Amino acid sequence: MNQSVGGIALELAGVTVWVPSGERLVEDIDWTVRHGETWALLGPNGAGKTTLLSLADTSRFPSAGRVTILGRTMGRVDIWTLRAELGAVNPSTQMPEDLNAEDVVLTGRTGSVHPMWKKYTADDHHRADELMTVMSCQHLRGRQVNGLSQGERGRLRIARSLMSDPELLLLDEPATGLDLMAREELLSAISVIRTHMPQIAIVLVSHHIEELPASTSHALLLRGGRIVSKGPVAQSLTSSHVSACFGGDITIRRHLGRWSAQLADAWSRKE
Numbered sequence: 421m422n423q424s425v426g427g428i429a430l431e432l433a434g435v436t437v438w439v440p441s442g443e444r445l446v447e448d449i450d451w452t453v454r455h456g457e458t459w460a461l462l463g464p465n466g467a468g469k470t471t472l473l474s475l476a477d478t479s480r481f482p483s484a485g486r487v488t489i490l491g492r493t494m495g496r497v498d499i500w501t502l503r504a505e506l507g508a509v510n511p512s513t514q515m516p517e518d519l520n521a522e523d524v525v526l527t528g529r530t531g532s533v534h535p536m537w538k539k540y541t542a543d544d545h546h547r548a549d550e551l552m553t554v555m556s557c558q559h560l561r562g563r564q565v566n567g568l569s570q571g572e573r574g575r576l577r578i579a580r581s582l583m584s585d586p587e588l589l590l591l592d593e594p595a596t597g598l599d600l601m602a603r604e605e606l607l608s609a610i611s612v613i614r615t616h617m618p619q620i621a622i623v624l625v626s627h628h629i630e631e632l633p634a635s636t637s638h639a640l641l642l643r644g645g646r647i648v649s650k651g652p653v654a655q656s657l658t659s660s661h662v663s664a665c666f667g668g669d670i671t672i673r674r675h676l677g678r679w680s681a682q683l684a685d686a687w688s689r690k691e
């Protein structure tokens with residue numbers, strides 16, 4: 421299903437998730453992600469980010485409320501069909517170490533761990549090549565996974581997830597554990613996706629605002645399972661909201677599209 425920019429990709433309405441012990445992991449969440457938007461899902465440890473992402477990738481059902489993904493409401497749809505239309509990227513996903521990079525990307529076409537050679541057409545090979553260029557990993561084409569760095573693997577995983585032409589891309593802490601250059605290469609590649617796929621909706625989970633790509637258009641800040649702020653970054657990603665979210669007097673700055681955070685008293689001591 422090809423959606424146009426502005427249409428709803430993901431909608432959570434009155435969503436609460438609780439566990440058998442009665443603990444509420446997220447509560448009263450209303451959240452709409454539209455095609456063409458890149459959302460950052462931010463919050464401290466235990467805020468509920470993974471819980472929200474697991475609702476969006478269909479691996480968890482809400483205890484109350486409604487989750488609608490690409491026009492289909494959870495509980496009324498075959499989740500396997502829906503899952504095939506999502507791009508969900510988790511840095512802990514293993515790739516067969518003996519495959520070369522292009523083959524790994526191709527497996528995204530069939531959603532399989534190992535290549536299903538008979539199913540790939542010349543167009544698939546061409547698309548894999550294009551996506552490796554988008555994610556700045558075309559030079560890795562013939563290299564085996566076991567020789568790739570964490571940053572290279574991260575870009576490859578995203579290229580692989582784009583092979584199914586997902587309308588919704590979910591990125592779980594993509595920059596965690598990367599060194600400075602690998603992080604910067606990954607974040608600029610994520611921004612480039614937007615240029616090539618203007619209609620795709622992207623949700624990216626992070627603890628750190630320094631790890632947000634410049635293309636981030638919206639943010640949802642969570643604390644203790646509840647929303648602190650949400651909406652376009654100019655309104656939601658402010659010093660006061662980030663301070664309330666992480667607990668501290670935090671000053672946010674934006675420079676050349678990217679964000680940085682500093683404790684306000686640390687800043688005043690420097691001056």
Ligand SMILES: Nc1ncnc2c1ncn2[C@@H]1O[C@H](COP(=O)(O)OP(=O)(O)OP(=O)(O)O)[C@@H](O)[C@H]1O
Pocket residue numbers: 439443444445463464465466467468469470471472627
């Ligand atoms: N199955 C469970 N049973 C009980 N509590 C849980 C369960 N899963 C998660 N929690 C709790 O729910 C809260 C939210 O967890 P979640 O993993 O969504 O947070 P998070 O923002 O992703 O955290 P982190 O940044 O540390 O990954 C945490 O307090 C966590 O301990």
